[in-house]
Amino acid sequence: MKFFVDTADTAEIEELAAAGLIDGVTTNPSLIHKSGKNFLEVTREICALTPGPVSAEVLALDHEEMMREAEHLRKIADNVCIKVPLTLEGLKTCKALSDEGTMVNVTLCFSANQALLAAKAGATFVSPFVGRHDDNGLDGMGLLRDIRLIYDNYAFDTQILVASVRHPIHVLESARIGADVATMPAKVIKSLVNHVLTDKGLEGFLADWAKTGQTIG
Numbered sequence: 780m781k782f783f784v785d786t787a788d789t790a791e792i793e794e795l796a797a798a799g800l801i802d803g804v805t806t807n808p809s810l811i812h813k814s815g816k817n818f819l820e821v822t823r824e825i826c827a828l829t830p831g832p833v834s835a836e837v838l839a840l841d842h843e844e845m846m847r848e849a850e851h852l853r854k855i856a857d858n859v860c861i862k863v864p865l866t867l868e869g870l871k872t873c874k875a876l877s878d879e880g881t882m883v884n885v886t887l888c889f890s891a892n893q894a895l896l897a898a899k900a901g902a903t904f905v906s907p908f909v910g911r912h913d914d915n916g917l918d919g920m921g922l923l924r925d926i927r928l929i930y931d932n933y934a935f936d937t938q939i940l941v942a943s944v945r946h947p948i949h950v951l952e953s954a955r956i957g958a959d960v961a962t963m964p965a966k967v968i969k970s971l972v973n974h975v976l977t978d979k980g981l982e983g984f985l986a987d988w989a990k991t992g993q994t995i996g
């Protein structure tokens with residue numbers, strides 16, 4: 780499963796990329812706002828730091844304006860992936876951009892039928908928001924299972940990009956279901972390393988090593 784980091788914070792991206800832990804980045808208007816930077820400039824910086832796709836979201840609601848915005852965004856770098864909302868206008872834009880060979884991430888997906896539409900429109904990625912699904916008393920992982928089943932039934936190429944990931948169990952369950960990508964905050968990626976037995980084991984080894992009185996080199 781590929782890991783994308785869900786942030787517009789370049790320091791976070793740089794740190795994770797140096798550790799080889801990320802395959803791409805997703806941003807959204809709220810994350811751009813949080814970064815305090817200019818959208819086009821910070822997207823350019825992120826693209827330079829990132830090995831894979833960088834999702835940048837259009838703000839317009841109608842197809843013509845979405846295409847105009849996408850034109851600006853895709854000029855930034857070859858790894859820009861245009862993010863469009865899961866609306867009819869967004870799907871129309873997805874189809875037009877995909878036909879031209881541009882990567883598209885269809886975002887704000889909350890149902891398997893919506894995911895089916897995104898695949899039919901040629902999306903590179905569809906983003907089901909599992910955390911927001913759970914927040915509203917719905918079954919985020921059930922949604923993922925349905926999308927995986929439907930995409931496999933018809934051999935759709937669209938990749939399932941699990942979004943709104945809140946904790947390590949979301950990552951584990953997404954991997955079990957066979958999601959293609961998970962995008963998550965840097966703190967969730969880092970938390971995957973934690974295990975109390977690793978900490979305890981390390982503590983024991985270091986204590987015994989100190990008793991040997993030796994050093995390496």
Ligand code: E4P
Nearest residue numbers: 785805806807911942943944
């Ligand atoms: C995905 O592309 C979105 O940016 C993101 O995962 C939304 O997550 P949130 O529900 O934590 O805001």
